[in-house]
Amino acid sequence: MSDELIGVLGIIALFVLLLLRIPVAFSIFAVGLVGVSILNGPGAAMSLLASETFTIASNAELIVVPLFILMGNIATETGMSRKLYDAAYALIGSIRGGLASATIVGCAGFAALCGSSVASALTMGRVSLSEMKRYDYSPKLSTGAVAAGGTLGILIPPSTGFVIYAILTQQSIGRLFLAGVLPGIMLCVLFVILITIMATIKPSLAPAGPKTSWWEKGQGMLGATPILLIILLTIGGIYTGIFSPVEAAAVGAGLATLFGVAMRKLSLTSFWRASQGAITTTATVMLILIAAHMLNPFLALSHIPSALGEFLTSLDMGPYGVLLIILACYLVLGCFLEGFAMLVLTMPIFFPVITSLGFDPIWFGVLVVLTLEMGLISPPVGVNVFIVKSVAPNVPLKDIFIGVMPFWLVMLVAILLMVMFPSIVLTLPNAMMN
């Protein structure tokens, strides 16, 4: 049996295991270990298990994962997300579709505190859905806005998606964080424009909210000051080179704790809950990452990535044709696979192809993370849609999926814009970290 055939059988076995509900990490571990054992002997597989497990678990750069998760958890526990929504509400809530737009802006703000899309959707959903219901917003629009807005969590830094991409492809976390800023803001603006257009065409979808005075606007902004300060110090610290991403994450977690205690919103119990939540989420992420480091050698030994690269280049479609095929694969896979698992599974295969075609790895990273975002709201496994459903149990799942569709199309437009104008992604990292 040829190495390539063993590789293909391994990938098929992996998909079968995944569809049989075997946890993603265990499936990847099993296929990687068995594959390496077949191709290079059981001894090689076992030594890989020992070395990779300890190397990944003691990787200094990966400390950002638990630290940023902790920062987000503390922000949730202390109700800082509510303050963000209140500020956005006070500023733009009175315009047509303003509450949905405020949700998107609130999600973007929260995304700058927390690298998780699910956490963003859940937190903002709890805060905003009841308000939108009170003002007779269409349930499709309101739930769609929350689910789509939540996805900004993995595009706007700090983002767990970028950290994992950086580790898998040996890219700079700082550059990726910088690269995500403009696309994140652009997507946020595109979402707001979409909501405004929808509300203008069909006013019954999103009636205008109550007018707010300048005093209320000021109060709203004042309430969000601690969060804005944390974002400014942590993310700004990375961009100006004052902090490394790891230090920024620790400073952010420290500041969130400090503000929480000062505002009397953070008790010892809630702090402990946030910390324990951070270590369990970290365990989930890190186990998949360790498993990925078992799968990568198997795929390399089977020569699948190089064979696929040769096949794609032989199609004579040009670099952009190949890129579009790869992105299309992500969109299809996103309908069935959890985004993080998809990243881990596909990167060893697609990344060598992308670099051999001469594309910028940072630019490709942002495109991939955006397609992962789309997967979060794609039927049938749109995780964010299920999260919103858990917060809005009375809205049928079908309506939420219909509600997110316009946002999904806007994301597609954003991807096309970034493919056509790579400077949207690369301007900031090139200007600040060259």
Place this chain on the structure above:
Amino acid sequence: MTGYENMNHSFMDTSLKRITNVVDRLISLSSILGTLALIFVVLLILVDVIGRLFGAPLTGGQDISQMTMVIIVFGGMALCDKLGGNIAVDIFEDNFSAKMNRWLDITGWLLGAAIFSGITYTMIEGAALAKMLNLSTNTIGIPKAPFQYLLAGFAALTALSMLLRAITYVLSPDKEYKKTHEEEL
């Protein structure tokens, strides 16, 4: 069921419960260690950053946080599994019968137990080697072997927890499984 079988069954049940209780306590302990390690790392990096501001950064701060990361990652592993934190693709769950779902869950845990046993075994071997070669971190020379042993311990606990859950589910009838599964969710 005969009286002897009944007695045997209840003896196994009681023993299993006792072992599960002990393992649950160990899982709580390991998660407490992981959580304390995380808080420690936050403080350590903050001290380092503030120290640097005053021209006195912490020597070997990165070495310490690197080794503490091992406790953060694996300290929470068993708790993560117990809380159902391992991501699975469940699009076909409703298409499978309850019995099949039950056996798939059991298969998943047994596979997980095997993987974590493998990690335990290889980590103990790796630790022995690291001890023999005096492997340590770059700046302040923290020995790696104790942390590898610690990782092995956390992995063994995770493997044991998964194995126990698989055994409990194998021994429990279908109805009981469904109830337990729903309660767990």
